[in-house]
Amino acid sequence: MTNTVLDIENVSRVFPGVRGAAPVRALEPTSLTVAQNDFITVLGPSGCGKSTLLRIVAGLDYPSSGRVLLEGREIKGPGADRGMVFQSYTLFPWLTIAENIAYGLREKGVPKAQRRDIVASYIEKVGLRGFENHYPKQLSGGMQQRTAIARALANDPAILLLDEPFGALDNQTRALMQELLLGIWEREQKTVLFVTHDIEEAIFLASRVIVMTARPGRIKADIPVDLPHPRHYTMKTSPEFSSLKAQLTEEIRLEALQADGMH
């Protein structure tokens, strides 16, 4: 396969037990291949190890076994080739919105004039014109996450990793953010790995939904989503969408029950 961007090979993660407790198996050996321009959502109940998997890809955590290849090279740590958007608001509070977006470019040593152009184009793409010189604190949660997406994309990473980025937003904002992200992906041919526990979000955004089991996490199902693009929010009420949602709800429900020990 020539257009493989990311190759996760038998990656597992075991956290050592604290104070003599038994070690925690967060992630069973998991394999996943992400092709160029894929939009993959990883769906699973809380604590299923989906964030752990994403953090390993980002290089912020290390696999206990297995390896992750990005464009054929093994990942050894975090780097600018993988952009990450976190659930918590991680804009640098001492930098303005424009400076936040420029952060990665500055670290890379991109000349100032070029930096300014790239920042301006991303300000435009995430609809934050007029807020360039505001500080993060002055912006709403949705605007902060839009800035975070722009900051990650400004580095032009090979893959964009998102860890429940809209989890803390209200429903209306969340829906708008989904459309914005999808729009960027449709226009710019990005490769995206998106972790969520929201079924609707997983279907609406994805070209493939990966369903994970309860802890210890492993991949339970890999479901292609063939809904046409560009997608519009009205699609969420279409019969195709509903049947996919019913199918995934069933898959997830079993796992949630298991995770809660309620079965």
Add this chain to the structure above:
Amino acid sequence: MPRPLEPVSQGARVALGISFFVIFLVAWAAATLGGFVSRTFLADPITMMQDGWLLLTRFGFMADIGITIWRVVGGFILAAVIAVPIGVLMGAYKPFEAFLEPFISFARYLPASAFVPLLILWAGIGEMQKLLVIFIGSFFQIILMVAVAVGNTRRDLVEAAYTLGSTDQGVVKRVLLPANAPEIAEILRLVLGWAWTYVIVAELIGSSSGIGHMIIDSQALMATGQMIFGIIVIGVIGLISDFLFKALNRALFSWRLA
């Protein structure tokens, strides 16, 4: 009665703050001018002001104030310039912290005033000795507090920086430092306040100038008015420097208030 945590208006805050000063002054005046306390032990406010005026106009007290400020600021800057980088490194690099933290935790409890006799032995009774007292009193405190602040930097900001391509050095310079700059400034403001108490101790022994020296001289003359004036001057200077520091911090770190 106000409810717990209920805010107070700006005007009422100022009025309340001033009224305590007034009450304090009135009580002092009543106790001394009313003859309840012997003048030998406590001067009344009017005598204190007269003594103060005399000190300033006839006995060159301005020069004493100047030299004391110079000692505090000099010793404090010396301590800050060395202590802040060490504190940042300790907060950032855990082996470095493990290496130094136990010793510094011990050293911070060594009272600066207890070093005065020793420092006189080592550095004489010149300016160096005064600066060293301030230095010892501030140095270890700054290191430990800065190390704690830097060590508590939000982990997710550091992780975000790494995913944006920062190197280890980049994270220290462009995340740990700016993220903690306001807190470091706060720490310096606090420690500068403490430094004022050390300088007087340094000047009480083996000194021929400074506010502390004047107070000791006045004791020999039983001039309680002068002594109280000296103490009040220290309080006022402390208040002013605190105010300036706060204003500077607000101006430098406006992002925090945005």
